[in-house]
Amino acid sequence: MSDPNKAAITAEKEALNLKLPPIVHPPEDIGVDTPAQSKLLNYRRSKQQQKMINQLVADGAKRSLDRTLDKRTPPIPEPDYPPTMTSEIKKKGFNYIYMKQCVESSPIVPIQQEWLDHMLMLIPESLKEGKEREELMKSLINEVSSDFEKSMKRYLVRSVLVKPPVKWLEDEGGPLPTSPEGLDYSNPWHSSYVQTRNQISANLHIVHPTMKILLDLGYTTFSNSVLLDLTGIRAKGPIDCESLRNDLSIQAKKAEEKIMNTWYPKVINLFTKKETLEAIKPEKLDAFYNCVSTLMSNQM
Structure with missing residues (x-):
């Protein structure tokens, strides 16, 4: 009795196995981004069209430039000036003026606000009262700032450039002020001081x-x-x-x-x-x- 049942059960299992599809396991590299997949995913038709349009525009601009250059008249050669107009002294003068303008155009550190405040503190308060005096103070501050900037530019020019011996160059306000020198304590002074005091x-x-x-x-x-x-x-x-x-x-x-x-x-x-x-x-x-x-x- 048991043998026929076992045989029937076995026959049913075999029949079921024949009806179900086989189990297929997924590939191991299913989550890996391969070069072929990256190229396919990053491809955009709009980018290709825009690249083609840009190339067409560049080619058209180049053709227009070539046609314009072909129609342009050749440049006129510079005239030959006499040697007296382009002397070495004149060249040095123009070169100095150009270099001076370049140096003066460099940024200059403005006067510090602390210095202006200290100067204003030295003025009595009675001289600062009134609208007219306030405007006068502002104009004086602007004048001091302007003079400071001009002095700094003049010092910078004289520190960087050497003025050539050209007579027609403008005078730049005389020599620069010398640096302050301290007292000379190299010689003994106490004995002479005591002698003078006694006299x-x-x-x-x-x-x-x-x-x-x-x-x-x-x-x-x-x-x-x-x-x-x-x-x-x-x-x-x-x-x-x-x-x-x-x-x-x-x-x-x-x-x-x-x-x-x-x-x-x-x-x-x-x-x-x-x-x-x-x-x-x-x-x-x-x-x-x-x-x-x-x-x-x-x-x-």
């Missing part, structure tokens, strides 16, 4: 400390003093010359007495002190007192 202290008596005290005395004494008071004389009305002279003489006498009783004793006391004349040598006393006399005369 000034010994001979320039006006810097003596006593002279300052004398100036202060004169200022406090004569600042509010009136030698001749004419207000009372004007109040009297018309007077004769003799009366006017007597009145003025009396006032001058009173002013002199006041000065001699107040200012003059202080001056005498000042210059009779021992410590005043300690630093003055005996041979310099006459020059010292001459200085005192001149200062007193100027005060009076």
